[in-house]
Amino acid sequence: MDQIIQDNVEKNEFLVNRKVFTDKEILARERAEVFNKCWLFIGHETEISEVGDYKRKKVGGRNLLFVHSQDGEIRALFNTCPHRGALVCRENEGNSRVFRCFYHAWSFKNDGELVGMPGKDGFPDDFNDEGTKNMKAVNRLENYRGFMFVNFDDNAISLDEYLGDAKEYIDLVVDQSEYGLEALGGVQEYSVRANWKLIAENSVDLYHGMPTHKTYFDIKQAQDPDLKRVKLEGKGVDLGNGHAVMEYVAPWGRPIAQWTPIWNDDLKRDMENIKARLVERFGEERADRIANYNRNIVIFPNLVINDIMAVTARTFYPTSPGYMEVSGYSLAPKGEQESHRIARNDNFLEFLGPGGFATPDDNEALELCQEAYNNNQEVQWNDISKGMLRGEGNQLATDELQMRSFWRQYNARIQESLAKEKEVVQK
Ligand code: FES
Numbered sequence: 088m089d090q091i092i093q094d095n096v097e098k099n100e101f102l103v104n105r106k107v108f109t110d111k112e113i114l115a116r117e118r119a120e121v122f123n124k125c126w127l128f129i130g131h132e133t134e135i136s137e138v139g140d141y142k143r144k145k146v147g148g149r150n151l152l153f154v155h156s157q158d159g160e161i162r163a164l165f166n167t168c169p170h171r172g173a174l175v176c177r178e179n180e181g182n183s184r185v186f187r188c189f190y191h192a193w194s195f196k197n198d199g200e201l202v203g204m205p206g207k208d209g210f211p212d213d214f215n216d217e218g219t220k221n222m223k224a225v226n227r228l229e230n231y232r233g234f235m236f237v238n239f240d241d242n243a244i245s246l247d248e249y250l251g252d253a254k255e256y257i258d259l260v261v262d263q264s265e266y267g268l269e270a271l272g273g274v275q276e277y278s279v280r281a282n283w284k285l286i287a288e289n290s291v292d293l294y295h296g297m298p299t300h301k302t303y304f305d306i307k308q309a310q311d312p313d314l315k316r317v318k319l320e321g322k323g324v325d326l327g328n329g330h331a332v333m334e335y336v337a338p339w340g341r342p343i344a345q346w347t348p349i350w351n352d353d354l355k356r357d358m359e360n361i362k363a364r365l366v367e368r369f370g371e372e373r374a375d376r377i378a379n380y381n382r383n384i385v386i387f388p389n390l391v392i393n394d395i396m397a398v399t400a401r402t403f404y405p406t407s408p409g410y411m412e413v414s415g416y417s418l419a420p421k422g423e424q425e426s427h428r429i430a431r432n433d434n435f436l437e438f439l440g441p442g443g444f445a446t447p448d449d450n451e452a453l454e455l456c457q458e459a460y461n462n463n464q465e466v467q468w469n470d471i472s473k474g475m476l477r478g479e480g481n482q483l484a485t486d487e488l489q490m491r492s493f494w495r496q497y498n499a500r501i502q503e504s505l506a507k508e509k510e511v512v513q514k
Pocket residue numbers: 168169170171172173188189190191192193
């Protein structure tokens with residue numbers, strides 16, 4: 088296979104081979120080396136907070152059932168019948184003690200145990216003594232501060248180790264609430280005619296903010312008479328293992344706890360109170376970061392946590408090299424006051440929803456890239472060099488360090504598998 092990246096530190100040049108966005112073999116390798124081996128976000132624990140709650144999830148190409156079992160454990164069951172394979176649970180979400188397969192009516196407790204089947208006399212007494220006819224659970228399911236991930240590789244390192252330095256930034260998101268975050272109902276699902284890695288890049292790309300989302304910033308400027316110039320300033324940080332963040336100030340309102348002139352005076356007072364409480368809990372500096380700084384975090388490979396004018400979690404999976412399915416929803420402090428929740432939801436829909444100011448603009452940009460990658464043969468490389476010359480630790484949020492972190496990890500994983508294959512062939 089051709090080179091995936093050219094990482095030339097001396098020349099301050101970083102290139103990505105455009106083939107990674109269009110090649111079917113690369114997609115197959117991604118499934119094996121990325122989606123089958125990395126920790127993948129399945130959901131937030133509050134999505135299934137009551138015993139019996141369940142939600143269907145598609146993660147890493149699998150149909151899973153994210154379920155709060157009767158014994159209090161949260162499980163990720165493979166949503167396939169041990170009998171002949173049918174999808175057992177067909178509802179998207181609900182609350183149930185048992186799941187019954189549509190096809191021959193085998194039934195299972197919500198921890199996966201087989202508890203009933205018609206025509207039992209046709210099977211030996213010890214038929215399920217080994218438990219092999221229970222719905223199978225994903226062996227690795229781990230939780231970091233409410234964010235739950237699965238891993239299909241039983242030998243993977245722990246989630247804690249995998250997240251590494253990204254934990255600090257997840258903490259900043261979660262710490263904005265004294266009672267933790269909760270997932271709000273409803274999910275936004277849409278598809279984009281573009282490669283899945285383009286949205287990973289886009290989610291930590293502040294460089295595109297002003298040009299791509301100009302209409303939105305023009306409106307923000309019109310809403311705030313004191314705002315002379317829109318500034319998006321901050322830093323980009325490589326968090327290791329392919330994770331990255333951009334942390335920056337921006338002119339929109341954050342219900343924790345940055346007021347904006349389109350909000351009323353009650354909200355102004357509330358934001359000041361929230362900020363004061365944050366200062367009590369964490370001191371001035373951390374409180375300022377939590378309240379007044381925005382964070383877009385990419386957890387490699389495909390979880391984006393946006394802590395901007397709203398808090399969102401978004402995942403995206405390829406169905407082909409040029410097509411992805413995206414799913415995202417909003418999170419908020421548990422028990423948040425209604426007026427704050429309304430401001431938050433307005434923010435979320437205004438900018439981040441599929442009908443908001445940002446998402447359609449972003450998707451347009453990604454589809455333009457994908458469309459023009461049919462010129463790959465002649466024009467082969469993307470340039471992601473911005474800010475390299477500033478050196479380690481000095482990267483601006485509008486630089487492209489965040490994307491380089493993603494690509495270095497991506498390249499390492501794919502190259503490692505190629506090297507192993509070569510070894511086997513040589514032996
Ligand atoms: Fe489920 Fe037969 S496939 S009971």
